[in-house]
Amino acid sequence: MKITFNHEKTLSHAAPPEDHCPFCQARADQMLAELKDYHVKNGSSPDFSVFFCKTCQVGFSSPSLSDEEMADYYPAEYEAYIPKRGLWDFLQEKKYLMDVKRLVKLTGGSSGSIFEVGSGRGEFLAQVKKRGFTVGGIEPGEAGRRYALENFGISLQAGFAKELSFKQPNDCVVIRHVLEHVDRPEEVLQKVFQKGLRQGGALFLKLPNYNSWERSFFGKYWDGLDQPRHRFHFTKAGIKKMLEDTGFTDVQIKEEIVPNSIVKSISFAQKYGPPTAHALLRPYDFIPMSVKLLAFQGVALMCMPFEAARMIVTARKPQ
Secondary structure (H helix, E strand, O other), X not given: OOOOOOOOOOEOOOOOOOOEOOOOOOEOEEEEEEEOOOOOOOOOOOOEEEEEEOOOOEEEEEOOOOHHHHHHHXXXXXXXXXXXXXXXXXXXXXXXXXXXXXXXXXXOOOOOEEEEEOOOOOHHHHHHHHOOOEEEEEEOOHHHHHHHHHHHOOXXXXXXXXXXXXXXXXXXXEEEXXXXXXXXXXXXXXXXXXXXXXXEEEEEXXXXXXXXXXXXXXXXXXXXXXXXXXXXXXXXXXXXXXXXXXXXXEEEEEEEOOHHHHHXXXXXXXXXXXXXXXXXXXXXXHOOHHHHHHHHHHHHHHOHHHOOOEXXXXXXXXX
């Protein structure tokens, strides 16, 4: 039996201005409705929707929350703020090392300068620093900045991505799973392009892929929606267009498999989905996490032709 949790459909009752694209002002289609915050509020949040602009090929969440309203969705116990332990720490370090290798290849060596937007606790920059790069970054969380300084000797700027400033241009700017969280991503990219990179410098992005098979299959329960923290939902065409409109060239997009995204999506469908899903997926809780990860690694590999749930995007500032 095929089980699907796809609730995507085009709705027409949205009222302006929330159904207009913040980039081109065109009317957008409402693709997903009655979305909840499953990560922090455990499904008890107000409803959110996702609209999609066919011109820009980018989705956006609605209603758009102010920074003050959004603060309630980033509590101290938000998973991105908590240090990983055990298996998760091991997997995170392996992923960091893979990204560092990509940066070495992208920059042509390991002696340049790397700046990260949204540095967290500085753990990724610490791995970059070990390879010989000069590192810097910006992070709004005081606890994260303190952790980076005390444990890795990395001093981070205080501030959000929209408050980004650069003392000098860098060889590479890294934005890993941050751009979808900011309210004006195009302005962040403009700052990086104009002030953050030397001529010929590289941009390294990691983003959820709205056009992935996981989003199509899991619908409103897809982990990558992360309502309302993910303000924007990028496709390959959408992020490529935004980068090229900013002035970047040589835009390259690769896909990344993240089995834990599937694990979370199934968990959300089981807990917050219809009774039939809860009943059918009840045995899921008894499967060891290591088995889940291995199994969904295989599933994700088989589904690669239908676009993976994460994108690795690189681009360059022209010489």
